[in-house]
Every structure is written in C-alpha cells, then in structure tokens.
Amino acid sequence: MDATQTTADPAAARRPADPLAAYRAADFPWYGLDEGWTGRRWLGQIGTGQNPRATAADTPDYGTLGHGDEPARGPEPRDTRRFAMVVTVARREVRRSADNTGTLEATSASSAAWLAGAGLLAATWPGTLDRTLRQHWLDQQSALAWDLADDLEGPAWSSLTLPVNGLPQPFRYRESEYGWVLAGEAPGVLIGAYGRSVSAYGIGFTTVPDLDAYNGR
Template sequence: MDTTSSARTVTAGEQGAPVVGAQAGPPADPLAPYLAADFPWYGLDEGWTGRRWLMQAGAGQTARGAQRGSVDYGTLGHGDEPARQYEPRDMRRFAVVVTMARRDVRRSADNTGTLEATSASSAAWLAGSGLLAATWPGQLDRALRQDWLDQQTALAWDLADDLDGPGWSTLTLPVNGLPQPFRYRESEYGWVLAGEAPGVLLGAYGRGVSAYGAGFSAVQDLTNYDGR
C-alpha cells in the first residue's frame, strides 16, 4: 500500500510496525503528520494511566486502496511498544487505537479509477493488520514469516469485510463518555475491534490489556503522546 513518494511498505518485524504502508522514517517533528490531519485523533480515555506514545500517521489508506495526499489515518499506542524483530513478544502489554477519517468515494492518485469510501471495515482491516505486525511469531525464519503473514493478512481482510458475520461479536464501550457499539473479535494473537466516533472511524487492537475495560476519547493534547 503506497502512501507518499518516499514511502515503502513496512513489513512485520520492522519496528513492530502497526500500520502497513507507513512512512519509511520518522519525520523531523513526529507530531507534524498528526497536527496536519483535518479530523480529531482518538486514544484511550483517562482511565488509562500508563505510557502513551506516537506511532504513525499516513495518507490515503482505504482498505486495500491508497491515494497520495492528506493524512487519512494514524495510530496512537498505549503500554509497551510492540517488540522489534526477534524480541520476545508474549510479555508485551499494549493497546493501539486507530483513527481513520471519514472519506467519500474519490479518484485514485493516478486518476485511473476510484477509491471506496472509508468504513468501519477499513478501520477493522488496519487494526487487524496492525495486530499481525505486532505479534507475528518471532521464531519463524524470513520465508516462513512472510508466508504466515500473507496467509493471516488475507484472513484479516476477509474478516474485516464481514463485520456482521460470525467471526465478530458486539461490545459496547464508552466514547467521549457515551456508550458506543463496536464489533469485536479475539484470537490467539490478541483482540481487534472496530466502530465509529464523532467525525471518524475507530479501530483498536491489543494484547495483554483487556478490551472490556477500554474507553476512548478525543485527544486534547497530542504532546501527551510525544514523549520528548
């Protein structure tokens, strides 16, 4: 999934990458892409007292399509950062919140077609692929790891495309203090959920942190995630 001209696809094991198609390197100001967004960012609410950290923000992510341009989605981390390559993963405790702008159907970057509108399925796809990137089995060699990732990514896409199917259940969680329904699923790798919030679509994934006690709120001060 392409983003900007300097972007590359980040694969599992590289920086514990949570978002496929993220920027190749950190910008001079890590907050810059977040501040450039035309939508509110969401994170865990004040009930979360642990560490908060910036992850990545990108442009044009709509499920399997991409478009160069404005910031369209991004992630904020809570707890332990996902393991780097070959580091132990089982002891990591984290929750990541995916915020995605609501975008209508629009022309692709090369003007040869259209991109589908963003939806809760788009947020579920980003969350599902993020969980895979954060939890892939570290003992696999490179070839087997890629086969595993390809297989699991296809499964994550199929699941995201069928949020009303048997692979998902309903979980109601607070968003800005008000109850909001989410689609939720668990696996041996962790959990994923997807839903909506005022002005945006929300996804989240985690491991070692219970989703049942999570709450979300619009971020009032992004420097709480900057860590500088």
C-alpha cells in the first residue's frame, strides 16, 4: 500500500475557508459525474500533502466532489440519504514526507480505493452508536477498508467498466451493507468513488471544467 494513508488520511481532510480557490490550486484535473447526473452537486473536502513540484504549500493531493444528499454530520439517520462522491487523487511519485524524515510511496489506484472506502465509512457510520463505540467501529472498519484497498485484485473486488470522458475505463468495484466503493485510473489522475442508494452501474465520470456548478451550496 502506498503512503496515502499518511498524506491523505480522510481524518485530515478539511473544508477550506475558500473552497473554490483551494480546488483551483490543484495541479491536476478534477473529475465528477457526467451529464447523466441531473441532481445537486456540491464541494466536498480537500486533503493536502507535500508535493515537491508545487509552488504553493497547500496544493491539494486529493479532493472530493459530491452529488446528491450531503452525508449527515452528527448522529442523524443516514440510511435515507442518496449520494455519490467522486474522489480525485493526484498522481504523485515517491517523495519526501511532510516532516522530511523519510519518503512516501507513489500514489496508486489503491490510494483512491482507501480514500473512497474511508469516506463511505465516515458517511454511513451507525448514528445510534455512542462516541466510544463509534470510534471502535470506525477503527475496526477502517482497518478492514485499508486491507481491502491493498488487494484490489482480490476476491472482494469485481470488475466494472464505466465511461470516463465518454470512453470505457476499467474499475475495481465492491459492495457492502453501507454502500459501494470503486477505484481506477483516468487521464492524469486516479479516481475513487463511493455512494449509497445510487447505482454505480449507471454512472459515468468526466473532467470538471467549471467548478462553479459545485459551489451552489
């Protein structure tokens, strides 16, 4: 597994003070659902890391674009929400860690799978759990998501072909009681996605030339 767990841990993701400016600072293209999605679109969260080629300290390493209902923030009902999240992950080569004490492995499709899996857990954890049990559940399920992301060719995953900019692209796909997760590659980036109550079989991805469509919160 690559070091995205360190540089792009979902727990470290944040909503920037100026979301559009933060997204536009990326040195890679953003991907969202194509025109087949006619519902609400919104900005998710951004994760940053150390990119030695970047000129800005907070150049994103990954970020999410949301479609449909925004996931619940607290102990609210989650099973009624319908959403699909697209995670765009920059292609990064081996690089120095943020504290300059070691190196981080290159990003890969497993990076996108881990971020998507962790994102699904954060969006769908059982709202009836108290704080202690919730953390235990998240720790346990996150460890499982990490192991699954590290074995994309394993039996937990199946193949799914979806359009990316109108062209068929292979993805690795899995379902759980909480929703679905998929991961693959796209021109210039790695793509992860997760959702609930939205069929993954009917979606497609495309580059997002105008992020204003996602800023109508």
